[in-house]
Amino acid sequence: MGRLSWRLAEVVEVRPETGRVVTLALEVPGWDGHRPGQHVDVRLTAEDGYQAERAYSIASAPDGSRVELAVERLEDGEVSPYLAGELRKGDQLELRGPVGGYFVWEPDRGGPLLLVGGGSGVVPLMAMVRQRAAAGSHVPARLLYSSRDLEDVIFREELERLEAAGDGLTVTYALTRAQPAGWTGYARRVDAVMLEEVGWRPGERPLAYVCGPTRLVEAVASHLVALGHDPSRVRTERFGPTGVP
Amino acid sequence: MTMDETDLRLDGNGVAGMLAEVFGFEMTVCWGCCAGCGASNQLGAMLVYAHGMGAVACCPACGQHLLRIARGEGRWWLDLRGLAWLQLDEQARMAG
Numbered sequence: 001m002g003r004l005s006w007r008l009a010e011v012v013e014v015r016p017e018t019g020r021v022v023t024l025a026l027e028v029p030g031w032d033g034h035r036p037g038q039h040v041d042v043r044l045t046a047e048d049g050y051q052a053e054r055a056y057s058i059a060s061a062p063d064g065s066r067v068e069l070a071v072e073r074l075e076d077g078e079v080s081p082y083l084a085g086e087l088r089k090g091d092q093l094e095l096r097g098p099v100g101g102y103f104v105w106e107p108d109r110g111g112p113l114l115l116v117g118g119g120s121g122v123v124p125l126m127a128m129v130r131q132r133a134a135a136g137s138h139v140p141a142r143l144l145y146s147s148r149d150l151e152d153v154i155f156r157e158e159l160e161r162l163e164a165a166g167d168g169l170t171v172t173y174a175l176t177r178a179q180p181a182g183w184t185g186y187a188r189r190v191d192a193v194m195l196e197e198v199g200w201r202p203g204e205r206p207l208a209y210v211c212g213p214t215r216l217v218e219a220v221a222s223h224l225v226a227l228g229h230d231p232s233r234v235r236t237e238r239f240g241p242t243g244v245p
Numbered sequence: 246m247t248m249d250e251t252d253l254r255l256d257g258n259g260v261a262g263m264l265a266e267v268f269g270f271e272m273t274v275c276w277g278c279c280a281g282c283g284a285s286n287q288l289g290a291m292l293v294y295a296h297g298m299g300a301v302a303c304c305p306a307c308g309q310h311l312l313r314i315a316r317g318e319g320r321w322w323l324d325l326r327g328l329a330w331l332q333l334d335e336q337a338r339m340a341g
Contacts, residue, residue, distance in 0.1 A: 004265055004266060004269065004339050004340065032340075039258070039261075041262040053262070055258075055259065055261075055262065096262055097262070099258075099261045099262045099265060099271070100258050100261045100271070100273050100289070101261075101271045101273050101274035101289070101337065102256075102257060102258060102261075102273035102274055102287055102288075102289020102290065103256070103258055103273075103289060213252070214251060214252050214253070214254050214255070215251060215252060218251070218254075235289075235290075236256055236290075237256055237258050238254055238255045238256050238259070239255075240252065240253055240254070240255055240259075241252035241253060
C-alpha cells in the first residue's frame with residue numbers, strides 16, 4: 001500500500017503529448033512502486049501559504065523510482081496551468097501517494113479487459129495497458145477511447161505500436177467533434193451499440209474499467225449494466241467536469 | 246451543455262488521499278455498509294461531491310449520505326452517521 005506523507009519529487013522530463021496535455025516524468029526518492037490505476041495527490045503552496053491539492057492519475061507502468069503523470073491544462077484551473085505550462089525539468093513538486101486501490105488492474109487479475117476512456121480519462125487506463133505489455137501479459141484487452149478529435153488523442157503513436165505488437169490488445173477511437181478526411185471509425189459519443197460492437201459479450205465476463213468526465217463514465221457504466229454485464233465487474237473513476245470529449 | 250450537480254460527482258477515489266490521511270488506511274478498498282439501505286460496497290464505489298474544504302460521500306445504491314468529511318483551522322470533522330459499519334482491512338494499512 002501507499003505512503004501517507006508528503007514528499008518532494010523532482011521533474012526529470014517534460015514531454016508534450018497533445019496541445020493541452022503534457023507528460024511529467026518525476027523522480028521520487030524512496031518510491032515503493034505503484035499499481036496501474038492509482039493516482040497521486042499533488043500539492044502546490046503559494047507564497048502566502050495558500051495550498052491547493054489535486055489528484056493526478058499515474059500514466060506509467062511501475063518503473064523503480066520514476067513516475068509519470070499526464071496532466072491536461074484546464075484554462076480556468078488552479079493547478080493544471082502551472083503543472084502543464086510552467087513546470088520545467090529540475091523543478092520540485094510536492095506529492096503524496098500512490099493513492100487508491102479500487103480502480104486498479106494488474107495482469108494477475110485476468111480479463112478479458114474492456115477499457116473505456118474519455119479524454120484524459122485514458123491516463124490510468126494507459127498505465128494498465130503499459131503494465132500489461134511490460135509484464136508480457138496476453139490477457140485480451142480492448143480499449144475504447146473517446147476524444148474530441150484525432151489531435152487530442154493522447155499516447156496515439158504508442159497505442160499504435162502496442163496494438164501492432166499483436167499480443168491481444170485492440171484500440172478503437174470514437175471521435176466526437178471532428179474527424180479527419182476519410183475517417184471510417186466512430187464519429188459519435190460512446191453509446192450502447194458501440195459498446196456491444198467493441199466490447200465483450202456479458203457471458204465472457206469481462207472486467208471493465210471506465211474513466212473520464214462524470215457524464216461519460218455514468219452513461220457507459222449504465223449501458224454496460226443494461227447490456228447484462230455484472231455491475232461488480234464494472235469499475236469507474238469519475239474525473240468530474242474536466243475534459244469534454 | 247450546462248454544468249449541473251451530475252458533472253461534479255466523483256468516486257471514492259476522489260477522496261482517497263483525504264481519507265487515508267485521517268484513517269491511515271487505503272480506504273477505497275475497505276468495505277462499508279449503508280445504514281439506510283443495507284448495501285455493502287467498497288468505499289471506492291461511493292459517489293462523492295467534493296468542495297474546497299471537504300466532501301460528502303453517498304451510497305451508490307440508494308444515494309444516502311454515508312460520510313461527510315471536512316478540514317479547517319487545524320481540525321478534521323467527520324460525520325459517519327450514514328454508515329452502519331466500516332471494515333478496515335489490515336492489508337490496506339498505509340506506511341507513514
